Amino acid sequence: MDIPDIIISRLPRYLHILEYLSRQGIQTTSSQEMGVLLGLSSAQIRKDLSQFGEFGKQGTGYEIPFLIQQLRNILKVNQTWKIALVGAGDLGHAIARYQGFENRGFYIAAVFDKDPEKIGRSIGTLRIEDIKTLAPRIREEGIRIAMLTVPAAEAQAVTNDLVVAGIQAILNYAPVVLKVPTGVLVKDIDPINSLQHMTYYVGK
Amino acid sequence: MDIPDIIISRLPRYLHILEYLSRQGIQTTSSQEMGVLLGLSSAQIRKDLSQFGEFGKQGTGYEIPFLIQQLRNILKVNQTWKIALVGAGDLGHAIARYQGFENRGFYIAAVFDKDPEKIGRSIGTLRIEDIKTLAPRIREEGIRIAMLTVPAAEAQAVTNDLVVAGIQAILNYAPVVLKVPTGVLVKDIDPINSLQHMTYYVGK
DNA sequence: TAGATTGTTAATCGATTAACAATC
DNA sequence: TAGATTGTTAATCGATTAACAATC
Numbered sequence A, B: 001m002d003i004p005d006i007i008i009s010r011l012p013r014y015l016h017i018l019e020y021l022s023r024q025g026i027q028t029t030s031s032q033e034m035g036v037l038l039g040l041s042s043a044q045i046r047k048d049l050s051q052f053g054e055f056g057k058q059g060t061g062y063e064i065p066f067l068i069q070q071l072r073n074i075l076k077v078n079q080t081w082k083i084a085l086v087g088a089g090d091l092g093h094a095i096a097r098y099q100g101f102e103n104r105g106f107y108i109a110a111v112f113d114k115d116p117e118k119i120g121r122s123i124g125t126l127r128i129e130d131i132k133t134l135a136p137r138i139r140e141e142g143i144r145i146a147m148l149t150v151p152a153a154e155a156q157a158v159t160n161d162l163v164v165a166g167i168q169a170i171l172n173y174a175p176v177v178l179k180v181p182t183g184v185l186v187k188d189i190d191p192i193n194s195l196q197h198m199t200y201y202v203g204k
Numbered sequence C, D: 001t002a003g004a005t006t007g008t009t010a011a012t013c014g015a016t017t018a019a020c021a022a023t024c
Helices: A005-023 A031-038 A042-050 A064-075 A090-097 A131-141 A152-164 A191-199 B005-023 B031-038 B042-050 B064-075 B090-097 B131-141 B152-164 B191-199
Strands: A061-063 A081-086 A106-113 A126-130 A145-148 A169-172 A185-188 B061-063 B081-086 B106-113 B126-130 B145-148 B169-172 B185-188
Touching: A005 A031, A005 A042, A005 A064, A005 B191, A031 A042, A031 A061, A061 A064, A064 B191, A081 A090, A081 A131, A081 A152, A081 B191, A090 A106, A090 B090, A106 A131, A126 A131, A131 A152, A145 A152, A145 B191, A152 A169, A169 B191, A185 B191, A191 B005, A191 B064, A191 B081, A191 B145, A191 B169, A191 B185, B005 B031, B005 B042, B005 B064, B031 B042, B031 B061, B061 B064, B081 B090, B081 B131, B081 B152, B090 B106, B106 B131, B126 B131, B131 B152, B145 B152, B152 B169
Parallel strands: A081 A106, A081 A145, A106 A126, A145 A169, A169 A185, B081 B106, B081 B145, B106 B126, B145 B169, B169 B185
Antiparallel strands: none
């Protein structure tokens, strides 16, 4: 019982389209329909889901609200996670104002920056806090996940602080390969990697 | 001669750390050293690179400037690509102001929005243009790549316009699965997918 | 019942790794 | 030369797909 990470990586996409279908008022779907929407084979979707239980019915497929509930449980987003956002530059501001987190399992609980000009200012209902208070505030709030939007040159130092503060997962927007101890997860959001991947295929 | 996409997907990361090592003033590296930096096996890196040629020397490894040049050629980022940015909201503004594109093969050549309040305003040196002029402007500028930062509800309609205008690759920030004809590439940047992937592993 | 679709097995396909001769 | 590291082969490992009995 140790499910391949590549399967886990597809579950958020399954959940996402199920929520989309549900918003359309659709109650039931099939591995076939999901596969068309995601560009995957129906066999793969059935195989992936069967790792966690028997969620469907022969002949009719999957009850969407039930499958959503199951996937939220599996991914642990039936609860709402607090996030610490570190770096209140342009990108940090955009993320802090983004409305899409809350009903998908997350909300920004605190924002930090080191710039005295920014500390104390507000982004929506959030107040920008002094990065010096990062560790105590993260512990105080019981935050386990951070989003990192500081400049590349500062990313590793801030990461070290986050690790000390007990952060267990970091979504890193800085174009840097972060070093973290085992047990701490990092995922990178680097648009340039995605763009360069596509230019390989795009005609000159 | 059709190289697996999973290999292509790693090349931008190779290029990225080589540029990093180069900035440190380092001239030479090995598959071993690159593997440590990226968390990959040295065998995999050698195998990946060997798909495209013999870039190393036994005993000494890889000349960094030479390997950078080769990877840029392969990924076609030895030229600079124009990008159309569609959607001048918070995220669009953050991307338009981001300094990190230019020396990695890209620059934002035009920004579009549909809001009359925004059209005509500036973001840095860029003027926000009317989205109604999307297709002619993209053709005029010879733009092949777009970044999409419009609201989810508008993403598919704008995508259709981009396709008609001849765009060949779309980096999509809207939390929506876009439908495009074959021949048009789409890559999604969805932080929530990444966060939900991590929460599977993070203790409650 | 007839039609549809699941969960699962076995076969296929593809990717990664170990190992080493070649050679700088 | 001795040490290091490549490029590549063969073996291993893992993921995807095809197919179908079970059954709603």
